[in-house]
Amino acid sequence: MSVPFDNATTQLTTLSAAMRTWYHEKFPSMYGRFGKKTNRNFKPSKLRIDGNGCVVQVSSGNLYGARVDTDINGDFPTPRAHAADSYTVTLSETAASNDMRRMALSLQVTHMDLKRKANTRAAAEKFTSELVKQSMENIGESIAMHRHIDSTAKVADINGTPAQNDNRLFASCTATPAANTGARVPIDGGSIAALPAHLVLDRYTGSTRDGTVEVSDYNPRDMSVGLENFSTTTNTIDRTVSLSDLADNDALYISNERNKNILSLGHWFSDPTSGESFFDKDRSAYNGRWLLPHKSGPASSTQFTKTHLDDASIQMGYIAEESEGGYVVLTTPELEQRYRNEIGADVLIQFPSSEQKGQLIAQYGFDGNMYRHPHLGRVMLQSDPFCPANKIYGLRIGDWETLFAPTEGGEHGFEWLPGTEGMWYRMPSSTAGGGNTTTYRADGMLIMCDICLDPRQQFQVINVTAT
Numbered sequence: 001m002s003v004p005f006d007n008a009t010t011q012l013t014t015l016s017a018a019m020r021t022w023y024h025e026k027f028p029s030m031y032g033r034f035g036k037k038t039n040r041n042f043k044p045s046k047l048r049i050d051g052n053g054c055v056v057q058v059s060s061g062n063l064y065g066a067r068v069d070t071d072i073n074g075d076f077p078t079p080r081a082h083a084a085d086s087y088t089v090t091l092s093e094t095a096a097s098n099d100m101r102r103m104a105l106s107l108q109v110t111h112m113d114l115k116r117k118a119n120t121r122a123a124a125e126k127f128t129s130e131l132v133k134q135s136m137e138n139i140g141e142s143i144a145m146h147r148h149i150d151s152t153a154k155v156a157d158i159n160g161t162p163a164q165n166d167n168r169l170f171a172s173c174t175a176t177p178a179a180n181t182g183a184r185v186p187i188d189g190g191s192i193a194a195l196p197a198h199l200v201l202d203r204y205t206g207s208t209r210d211g212t213v214e215v216s217d218y219n220p221r222d223m224s225v226g227l228e229n230f231s232t233t234t235n236t237i238d239r240t241v242s243l244s245d246l247a248d249n250d251a252l253y254i255s256n257e258r259n260k261n262i263l264s265l266g267h268w269f270s271d272p273t274s275g276e277s278f279f280d281k282d283r284s285a286y287n288g289r290w291l292l293p294h295k296s297g298p299a300s301s302t303q304f305t306k307t308h309l310d311d312a313s314i315q316m317g318y319i320a321e322e323s324e325g326g327y328v329v330l331t332t333p334e335l336e337q338r339y340r341n342e343i344g345a346d347v348l349i350q351f352p353s354s355e356q357k358g359q360l361i362a363q364y365g366f367d368g369n370m371y372r373h374p375h376l377g378r379v380m381l382q383s384d385p386f387c388p389a390n391k392i393y394g395l396r397i398g399d400w401e402t403l404f405a406p407t408e409g410g411e412h413g414f415e416w417l418p419g420t421e422g423m424w425y426r427m428p429s430s431t432a433g434g435g436n437t438t439t440y441r442a443d444g445m446l447i448m449c450d451i452c453l454d455p456r457q458q459f460q461v462i463n464v465t466a467t
Contacts, residue, residue, distance in 0.1 A: 263450065
């Protein structure tokens with residue numbers, strides 16, 4: 001600037017120490033959450049698991065005793081009966097025998113944090129209240145994500161050679177990670193939505209744990225994820241460690257969860273292995289295949305067409321003469337778009353319309369695109385970012401339940417364990433004789449397992465791609 005401004009006395013310059021900075025009254029969240037589309041398919045069971053588990057009994061075969069003969073005076077055929085079987089969901093405090101999974105969460109604050117009153121002049125949010133609110137959102141989202149992965153709890157695989165984490169587009173990143181660069185990697189074998197910013201992951205080569213990383217961001221444009229080395233000692237990012245050892249097909253698991261996942265959709269739709277114990281049954285055996293949902297689709301990776309859905313529907317027509325209750329079809333956003341393009345807008349209707357509210361499918365809270373299929377009945381088409389790539393679920397409404405072990409909780413069966421002041425308790429000092437500190441902690445948990453009451457009525461189309 002020049003004279004006369006240089007000689008002026010202004011409030012923003014001469015009296016800058018007297019100025020105050022104003023803050024916007026809103027405190028928007030930069031990251032949303034997913035999971036509602038998955039979780040609404042599961043209803044809490046009316047059973048309360050107070051014993052050592054739950055036995056689900058089924059009629060595993062009908063009576064087929066009728067016989068035709070040319071001799072109208074001949075002997076009557078051999079009397080026969082129907083068949084029955086069951087599977088058992090075991091609740092055990094021995095981890096190796098237990099089918100139900102605990103999901104736990106803890107919070108830790110200070111006495112000052114608990115005593116502060118909500119005041120926008122002091123902070124943008126009520127810290128402790130927001131922690132509790134975010135905890136419930138985290139539980140719901142985490143349950144949904146875990147429902148889609150199998151019992152190993154693998155979230156995704158690294159796809160290709162990693163680069164430095166210096167750009168949100170993988171193709172624009174500098175090659176070869178080094179110290180202080182982090183790493184950016186394309187992923188496959190899982191949903192990118194399951195890798196949100198701030199999530200801590202363990203990375204494995206086969207069964208060997210190589211280290212721990214934290215997600216910086218993900219980009220759905222190129223399905224790449226930014227990773228930073230994470231110190232489990234300090235619980236912070238440590239960029240001094242290079243991630244150059246990351247390699248193609250390394251696996252990513254949420255920290256400390258490998259082989260501990262919730263038994264849910266990913267477990268029910270997994271391929272059977274010889275000698276397995278699937279809720280105490282071997283689905284590969286001739287008498288255990290009634291536990292298998294139907295799988296359809298091409299033998300190798302193929303772009304999805306309407307024919308694939310037609311094939312699955314025809315095949316389901318050989319499993320049940322009529323289907324009651326309707327289906328929810330869940331798949332990735334890419335395949336959902338391809339699905340709508342293939343089916344055609346002329347057979348899709350927006351749901352719920354005024355005349356359809358109150359119908360069975362509306363009671364589950366679905367909205368979106370629906371059409372009526374001659375065999376499957378009402379079909380609700382839903383995109384779910386947690387769905388596994390290149391697959392389409394067909395879930396019959398009403399067949400999926402969640403078993404909870406005893407809790408006093410409400411939403412998602414989650415409960416905060418009792419403390420000395422509500423759910424909060426003072427933590428003891430690490431110094432001998434130091435008494436309790438001004439640090440408070442709260443611990444919460446749920447124990448759950450998902451069951452299917454009619455596995456054969458569910459279907460999955462596999463090996464289909466959007467492009």
